[in-house]
Amino acid sequence: MTKQNKPTTVGRRDFLRVLATGAGAAAMSVAPVTQAAADAESDQDRKKARYKETDHVKTFYRVNRYPS
Numbered sequence: 001m002t003k004q005n006k007p008t009t010v011g012r013r014d015f016l017r018v019l020a021t022g023a024g025a026a027a028m029s030v031a032p033v034t035q036a037a038a039d040a041e042s043d044q045d046r047k048k049a050r051y052k053e054t055d056h057v058k059t060f061y062r063v064n065r066y067p068s
Contacts (some may be wrong), residue, residue, distance in 0.1 A: 060066075
């Protein structure tokens with residue numbers, strides 16, 4: 001008539017399982033927010049010229065011997 005008592009402490013595997021589940025849930029809750037921010041860019045912003053070959057860029061190319 002021996003009775004085995006289960007330990008009431010959280011084991012390492014249980015802790016890691018909860019930690020991994022929590023990290024996955026946190027990533028899923030952040031994903032829609034970043035997608036909405038990416039959709040906020042207008043067509044005008046997408047077509048805007050972004051790269052300009054200014055003097056400091058030309059100097060960088062010259063110093064690093066990139067062809068211009």
